Amino acid sequence: MRTHEYYAMDGDTIKRTRQFCPKCGSGVYLAEHADRMTCGRCGYTKYKK
Numbered sequence: 001m002r003t004h005e006y007y008a009m010d011g012d013t014i015k016r017t018r019q020f021c022p023k024c025g026s027g028v029y030l031a032e033h034a035d036r037m038t039c040g041r042c043g044y045t046k047y048k049k
């Protein structure tokens with residue numbers, strides 16, 4: 001069973017708090033950078049405070 005492995009990956013995602021693109025909606029994640037997050041699909045950029 002790979003349930004444990006999947007759960008660990010899911011937990012890591014929650015800790016990193018990856019966000020969906022507000023323009024593309026759920027299913028499209030924002031790529032995380034040092035000072036900003038960008039959407040590879042529409043180019044949306046969100047700067048971190």
Ligand SMILES: [Zn+2]
Pocket residue numbers: 021022023024025028039040041042043044
């Ligand atoms: Zn987008």
